[in-house]
Amino acid sequence: MMHRLQVRLFAAFLLVIIVVVITILLLVLPAAEQEIETYAQRTGRLQLARMHHWLLGYHSARGSWSGVQPFVEEMGVLYGQWVVLAAEDGTVVADSRNMLFGQPFTEEWTEVVLRGRDNERILGVLYVSAESGIDEAFARNLRDSLGYFLFWGALTALGAAIVLTVLLSRAISAPVRQLAESAIRAGKGDLSVRVPGSFRGEIGELARSFNGMIADLGRAAELRRNLVADTAHELRTPLSNIRGYLEAMKDEVVEPQDALASVEEDVGMLARLVDDLQELALAESGALGLHLEPENLVTVIRRCVANLHARAAARGVALHLELQEELPPVMIDFQRITQVVHNLLVNALVHTERGDRIVVAARRIDGVVEMRVTDTGEGIPEADRVNVFERFYRVDRSRTRATGGTGLGLTISKQLVEAHGGRICAEPNEPRGSIFVVELPLAGYGPKTDSMIS
Numbered sequence: 001m002m003h004r005l006q007v008r009l010f011a012a013f014l015l016v017i018i019v020v021v022i023t024i025l026l027l028v029l030p031a032a033e034q035e036i037e038t039y040a041q042r043t044g045r046l047q048l049a050r051m052h053h054w055l056l057g058y059h060s061a062r063g064s065w066s067g068v069q070p071f072v073e074e075m076g077v078l079y080g081q082w083v084v085l086a087a088e089d090g091t092v093v094a095d096s097r098n099m100l101f102g103q104p105f106t107e108e109w110t111e112v113v114l115r116g117r118d119n120e121r122i123l124g125v126l127y128v129s130a131e132s133g134i135d136e137a138f139a140r141n142l143r144d145s146l147g148y149f150l151f152w153g154a155l156t157a158l159g160a161a162i163v164l165t166v167l168l169s170r171a172i173s174a175p176v177r178q179l180a181e182s183a184i185r186a187g188k189g190d191l192s193v194r195v196p197g198s199f200r201g202e203i204g205e206l207a208r209s210f211n212g213m214i215a216d217l218g219r220a221a222e223l224r225r226n227l228v229a230d231t232a233h234e235l236r237t238p239l240s241n242i243r244g245y246l247e248a249m250k251d252e253v254v255e256p257q258d259a260l261a262s263v264e265e266d267v268g269m270l271a272r273l274v275d276d277l278q279e280l281a282l283a284e285s286g287a288l289g290l291h292l293e294p295e296n297l298v299t300v301i302r303r304c305v306a307n308l309h310a311r312a313a314a315r316g317v318a319l320h321l322e323l324q325e326e327l328p329p330v331m332i333d334f335q336r337i338t339q340v341v342h343n344l345l346v347n348a349l350v351h352t353e354r355g356d357r358i359v360v361a362a363r364r365i366d367g368v369v370e371m372r373v374t375d376t377g378e379g380i381p382e383a384d385r386v387n388v389f390e391r392f393y394r395v396d397r398s399r400t401r402a403t404g405g406t407g408l409g410l411t412i413s414k415q416l417v418e419a420h421g422g423r424i425c426a427e428p429n430e431p432r433g434s435i436f437v438v439e440l441p442l443a444g445y446g447p448k449t450d451s452m453i454s
């Protein structure tokens, strides 16, 4: 059973051959017939003129037609025609086939009247049969040859089509089959499968896209596995704390009154973790709808600073603003960017010592507004600087857990900023502390309508 691709290719080749043969039949054959016809007519006229010339020459030399018979017979053989010469009164005086001699000529043949020098006297009439001898045979031969060449040409093309079909279909179907087999294996869960990237052209592109897709799927599967493992790990600590307190209460080792505050704290931690996880899941799946509007980032910063004013004052930390006058609006979802700024400020507050200060600056640079949150806390070691945006990553686990952080704040912030077409990164502050830099595109530079995080 032939492969489907082979059948299609062969059908395409066959169709082309049929079209070519029919075109030749329709165009070349009538043109050839026409040429043969023209050639035959021209040759006929030439022959008649020659016979006319010779016969007149004969008559003028002899003064009569007597003895002309062998001459006419020779003309008949020479031109492959039936030639008859009749006298003035219509009686046949010479016949190349020697059949009509002495009879009156009555056939409707091509005739040429032979006149004397004075052009008055009719010497006789030359008749040539309508059926042409050599020309007709020649035309038949030509037609036969054309048919012969067309037939063998089509047969050769058919053979070539079969060979080409086999070669081409092999070249095309082999990589396609490999792709299909790899797709089936990937569908069954084997994400290590790859197709050779050496294929050329569209198939090569398809192979590379396929490999890219499988690699993405592999990464996504790994992320999912890690997320489940990390989440289980994060849930375990508050849960075992709660269980410990409950057992201690049951055994009456601690007073419920003393334990309740700690249990409440751990339950609060669990609730925050669940909320953050849900938010991150929405952000990562692209389901967090963004309602983008032109807003002034200064408004967002001022609102966040006002919200944290009391907390900062309680910690003895000063919040200082360095905002550029008349900052152009940025295209943002107000709530989401407020969440980002709030998270950065809380982090800065948590990591800044009493008596120090936090500076929040905003300015325009080309097509973006840049916000910098600078603190003078313990800073982030260089090796950890990129990782702090990974989920559940904490530089100092014990310390951050004590502050109630879930380890997801910066991960969510990064997702949100990038969904706005912006950028977020951490830099070291001199001599100590960290700077978190956020860039958001100006209105007219970034996304223009409501969009989804992707």
Ligand code: ADP
Pocket: 343, 347, 348, 351, 375, 377, 378, 379, 380, 388, 393, 394, 395, 396, 400, 404, 405, 406, 407, 408, 409, 410, 411, 434
């Ligand atoms: P968390 O809820 O633990 O604060 P984040 O994602 O907001 O989670 O931050 C991740 C980690 O990055 C923190 O645990 C902390 O170790 C580090 N970090 C974040 N902000 C700062 C900062 N301003 N100074 C020093 N370390 C920071």
